[in-house]
Amino acid sequence: MSKAKAKNQRVKQFHLTKVALALGLVLLLLLPVLSHYSDYVLQVFTHALLLATLALAWNILSVSGSISLGHAAFFGVGAYGSALLSLDLGVSPWVTIPLGGLLAAAVAMIMALLCLRLRSAYFALATLAFVEIPKVITDNWNGLTRGSLGLVGLPGLPSLRLGSYHFDISGSPTGSYYFVLCYGLVLLLLVAVIFRSNLGLALQAIREEEVAAEAVGIQVQQYRLLSLLLSGFFTGITGACYAHLVRYIEPGLVYGLHFSAIPMVFAICGGRFTILGPALAALVLYPLDQFIFHPLLPAGHEFLYGAVIILAILFMPSGFWGRLRKGHLVSIKTGSIE
Amino acid sequence: MWTTVLVSGITLGSFYTLVALGFALIFGVTHTFNLAHGELLILAGYVAYWLWKSFGIPFLFTFPAAVLVALVVCLVLQRLFSLLREPMELNSIVVSFGVAVLLQNGMLFFFSGDYRLIRVPALHQGLHLQTIYLSYSQLTLLALSLLVIGLIYLLMRHTYLGKALRATIQNREAASLAGIDVGRMGVLAFSIGALLIGLAGPLYGSIHYLYPTAGLQATLLAITITIFAGVGRIRGLILGGWILALAESSAVVLLGASWREMVSAVMILTLLAIRPQGILGREQK
Numbered sequence: 001m002s003k004a005k006a007k008n009q010r011v012k013q014f015h016l017t018k019v020a021l022a023l024g025l026v027l028l029l030l031l032p033v034l035s036h037y038s039d040y041v042l043q044v045f046t047h048a049l050l051l052a053t054l055a056l057a058w059n060i061l062s063v064s065g066s067i068s069l070g071h072a073a074f075f076g077v078g079a080y081g082s083a084l085l086s087l088d089l090g091v092s093p094w095v096t097i098p099l100g101g102l103l104a105a106a107v108a109m110i111m112a113l114l115c116l117r118l119r120s121a122y123f124a125l126a127t128l129a130f131v132e133i134p135k136v137i138t139d140n141w142n143g144l145t146r147g148s149l150g151l152v153g154l155p156g157l158p159s160l161r162l163g164s165y166h167f168d169i170s171g172s173p174t175g176s177y178y179f180v181l182c183y184g185l186v187l188l189l190l191v192a193v194i195f196r197s198n199l200g201l202a203l204q205a206i207r208e209e210e211v212a213a214e215a216v217g218i219q220v221q222q223y224r225l226l227s228l229l230l231s232g233f234f235t236g237i238t239g240a241c242y243a244h245l246v247r248y249i250e251p252g253l254v255y256g257l258h259f260s261a262i263p264m265v266f267a268i269c270g271g272r273f274t275i276l277g278p279a280l281a282a283l284v285l286y287p288l289d290q291f292i293f294h295p296l297l298p299a300g301h302e303f304l305y306g307a308v309i310i311l312a313i314l315f316m317p318s319g320f321w322g323r324l325r326k327g328h329l330v331s332i333k334t335g336s337i338e
Numbered sequence: 339m340w341t342t343v344l345v346s347g348i349t350l351g352s353f354y355t356l357v358a359l360g361f362a363l364i365f366g367v368t369h370t371f372n373l374a375h376g377e378l379l380i381l382a383g384y385v386a387y388w389l390w391k392s393f394g395i396p397f398l399f400t401f402p403a404a405v406l407v408a409l410v411v412c413l414v415l416q417r418l419f420s421l422l423r424e425p426m427e428l429n430s431i432v433v434s435f436g437v438a439v440l441l442q443n444g445m446l447f448f449f450s451g452d453y454r455l456i457r458v459p460a461l462h463q464g465l466h467l468q469t470i471y472l473s474y475s476q477l478t479l480l481a482l483s484l485l486v487i488g489l490i491y492l493l494m495r496h497t498y499l500g501k502a503l504r505a506t507i508q509n510r511e512a513a514s515l516a517g518i519d520v521g522r523m524g525v526l527a528f529s530i531g532a533l534l535i536g537l538a539g540p541l542y543g544s545i546h547y548l549y550p551t552a553g554l555q556a557t558l559l560a561i562t563i564t565i566f567a568g569v570g571r572i573r574g575l576i577l578g579g580w581i582l583a584l585a586e587s588s589a590v591v592l593l594g595a596s597w598r599e600m601v602s603a604v605m606i607l608t609l610l611a612i613r614p615q616g617i618l619g620r621e622q623k
Contacts, residue, residue, distance in 0.1 A: 067428060114607050117614045121371060121427030125561055126610050132603035140596050257554060261439060300447030306439030313433055314421055336423040337432055
């Protein structure tokens with residue numbers, strides 16, 4: 001009896017979360033109308049969605065068990081690569097954004113050569129140090145990157161034309177919002193495919209027990225490399241989108257600790273081993289930060305991210321989405337991220 | 339030119355060792371990587387700056403307050419880390435990263451993002467020893483760093499307490515079986531670490547600009563030197579500090595000042611490439 005009851009309850013909860021997610025998606029799609037086309041609200045959610053893609057991309061690597069503290073390297077290289085190609089060569093951002101992603105993947109390859117032999121804590125420390133290299137090079141290669149002054153007046157994303165219909169992207173907050181929403185949904189779909197494919201299963205096996213995974217014939221290092229490259233590629237794409245949406249970048253900003261820390265905070269708070277969790281955390285925490293903590297504490301409002309990650313690890317290490325979907329997951333004990 | 343590099347390498351290197359010593363001790367005894375180490379250092383520097391600037395307290399008398407603040411934060415950190423499980427290294431990295439973000443924003447709130455420097459006029463004079471020029475600031479840095487490192491060395495090598503600490507670093511379980519209270523050794527390590535941070539912070543503020551995100555560089559250099567030396571090897575830490583500072587000053591001379599920040603990062607990556615099993619690897623074999 002009680003077993004059937006529990007199962008019934010779980011089914012009910014499952015349907016509830018499905019309904020809630022569908023409702024959330026509808027809200028996101030209607031946000032411009034609901035917010036009365038408020039520039040501020042749309043800008044905050046555009047940025048939240050961009051950070052959500054960052055967390056999703058970070059999670060592709062993290063699902064294999066490696067915590068990176070150096071994703072700002074990919075973000076910065078993607079942003080600078082795409083910005084310089086479009087600024088100096090006059091290539092359309094639609095072409096340079098994927099190129100920025102490829103450049104970031106190339107940097108991920110270099111990171112792999114230097115760091116992928118390392119495990120857990122030492123991998124994290126090495127990635128933390130790694131960011132300094134592209135940062136200092138960008139800062140000093142004045143001839144190419146204009147150095148620490150940064151790049152201003154970057155070309156925005158050109159508007160799309162479908163027959164007589166004109167879809168403005170960079171010019172209007174609504175256009176930017178829908179563009180990033182599309183990118184976010186595509187990436188979410190890709191992450192879902194990756195996680196459920198053989199690649200995703202192999203990565204999870206490596207995380208759970210590397211020796212056993214190797215024993216059943218999983219090429220551990222090749223899979224870890226692939227996840228790092230994919231993660232770096234999409235982080236680079238996000239960086240490139242950021243460059244063309246904000247249209248101003250500088251080394252201290254795009255290679256800053258912020259863009260390394262934020263995806264980890266969102267992924268862990270949302271649930272590292274889930275598909276949706278990292279994106280949901282971004283969509284909840286960033287607006288919370290901007291709408292509530294920023295007006296209260298103009299200097300120092302980002303303490304929120306430090307506080308939530310400490311609390312998450314102490315009390316909810318599988319993240320809130322992971323917690324909700326318990327039963328699909330390996331159990332993680334409090335006070336640990338594994 | 340190169341004598342200047344050598345002099346600044348040795349003085350700065352000794353100071354780097356002072357910065358790394360607390361980090362290495364805490365890591366050795368408790369197996370926690372405290373990524374907020376640099377932020378704690380900057381916080382101690384800010385406390386000294388604030389007392390010096392607002393109340394006109396002489397620079398050397400600001401040290402006790404800086405130590406006290408570092409001690410309070412370190413003991414809170416120790417409590418926080420004691421809630422974590424194995425693997426301590428990775429869990430402590432993530433949690434202390436959160437602590438670093440908290441401290442950065444706290445400092446931004448209380449001290450703003452402006453660049454601050456503790457300018458002590460007396461320290462800007464100096465003396466000529468034949469061809470070498472030594473500023474009093476460098477001399478203070480060298481003398482204080484070596485004095486404190488020497489005292490810690492004596493503590494570790496010639497007291498019963500030091501023996502217990504070293505035993506804990508070498509093998510926690512065996513130490514525990516021998517009747518050493520490993521938990522208390524952890525508290526002690528954090529307290530000594532806080533003392534070192536509280537002394538190094540004001541010194542840092544007198545030679546480098548303080549700003550809320552300056553801590554990362556200090557953390558990186560502490561990690562570099564600790565990985566170079568391994569834990570519990572004070573002489574190795576001194577050597578590591580000197581090599582790092584010499585490499586940095588050489589990079590400044592050969593490439594330019596802005597390349598300095600890359601030196602410790604390259605050194606960490608190189609050291610980990612040579613010794614991928616990490617700092618404790620040698621003992622585990």
